[in-house]
Amino acid sequence: xxxxxxxxxxxxxxxxxxxxxxxxxxxxxxxxxxxxxxxxxxxxxxxxxxxxxxxxxxxxxxxxxxxxxxxxxxxxxxxxxxxxxxxxxxxxxxxxxxxxxxxxxxxxxxxxxxxxxxxxxxxxxxxxxxxxxxxxxxxxxxxxxxxxxxxxxxxxxxxxxxxxxxxxxxxxxxxxxxxxxxxxxxxxxxxxxxxxxxxxxxxxxxxxxxxxxxxxxxxxxxxxxxxxxxxxxxxxxxxxxxxxxxxxxxxxxxxxxxxxxxxxxxxxxxxxxxxxxxxxxxxxxxxxxxxxxxxxxxx
Numbered sequence: 628x629x630x631x632x633x634x635x636x637x638x639x640x641x642x643x644x645x646x647x648x649x650x651x652x653x654x655x656x657x658x659x660x661x662x663x664x665x666x667x668x669x670x671x672x673x674x675x676x677x678x679x680x681x682x683x684x685x686x687x688x689x690x691x692x693x694x695x696x697x698x699x700x701x702x703x704x705x706x707x708x709x710x711x712x713x714x715x716x717x718x719x720x721x722x723x724x725x726x727x728x729x730x731x732x733x734x735x736x737x738x739x740x741x742x743x744x745x746x747x748x749x750x751x752x753x754x755x756x757x758x759x760x761x762x763x764x765x766x767x768x769x770x771x772x773x774x775x776x777x778x779x780x781x782x783x784x785x786x787x788x789x790x791x792x793x794x795x796x797x798x799x800x801x802x803x804x805x806x807x808x809x810x811x812x813x814x815x816x817x818x819x820x821x822x823x824x825x826x827x828x829x830x831x832x833x834x835x836x837x838x839x840x841x842x843x844x845x846x847x848x849x850x851x852x853x854x855x856x857x858x859x860x861x862x863x864x865x866x867x868x869x870x871x872x873x874x875x876x877x878x879x880x881x882x883x884x885x886x887x888x889x890x891x892x893x894x895x896x897x898x899x900x901x902x903x904x905x906x907x908x909x910x911x912x913x914x915x916x917x918x919x920x921x922x923x924x925x926x
Contacts (some may be wrong), residue, residue, distance in 0.1 A: 631804040632660040633738030645743025645775040653741040653781035659836040665716040705878045710729040725761040732766035739772045760890045763902040772909040782868035788816045798903035802871035818854040859895040874902040
């Protein structure tokens with residue numbers, strides 16, 4: 628399992644309402660864990676270039692290049708409030724937000740990334756995609772995506788979908804530690820998509836107890852139906868303040884076209900979603916080439 632509690636928290640901030648909520652969530656968690664907080668603002672190129680198919684911000688979001696560095700830093704510092712200055716770092720980078728944030732979401736830079744979600748749809752999503760989805764798809768550290776005006780540190784009940792696979796078990800361990808740290812109740816959701824009698828699967832139950840212990844700070848909820856639809860329905864049921872699941876992506880046409888389970892849940896969830904990475908990331912060379920290509924648009 629990746630480091631817990633996180634000692635370095637990175638927050639992506641474009642100074643919109645959702646990103647201000649992400650700053651508040653990052654601050655609250657950093658104060659609880661005694662972690663360092665780094666707030667990053669990505670200045671992106673003129674958005675006419677987004678029509679060319681780059682990983683830019685949606686067309687409805689204006690570029691911040693006309694603002695001076697000093698003004699942006701002042702706004703970021705005000706958003707950070709009274710967070711201890713010795714543990715606070717403000718950073719500005721140039722490039723495409725999705726590419727730059729993917730590059731920053733690595734273990735040698737931070738242990739957890741927090742970002743807001745704008746919930747774009749329609750033309751904006753088709754042109755530029757979701758920055759949050761793109762980041763969690765390639766991130767090598769857990770990514771917490773926070774909707775506007777939602778809190779995380781006070782979450783009393785956490786939902787953790789689990790299908791018994793190793794990648795899901797790794798995310799489940801992260802959910803367990805987070806729930807214990809926040810004093811939250813953890814509900815493990817197992818969705819039986821094929822109608823098999825899961826009550827008789829003793830091996831599955833043993834893996835769950837091995838991962839979480841015997842309780843009593845967690846419970847198992849078993850449901851039937853389509854996993855993605857069921858997870859989203861449970862997340863929006865009003866019983867939970869946070870969902871934790873794996874960012875695993877399978878090599879199947881449906882995932883490639885419509886997105887992985889975590890991406891689809893993120894689009895529909897009204898509560899924060901924490902995605903724990905699995906799988907192989909792009910090589911560092913590929914990531915740096917993509918980042919430099921975006922940065923050159925400023926030259």
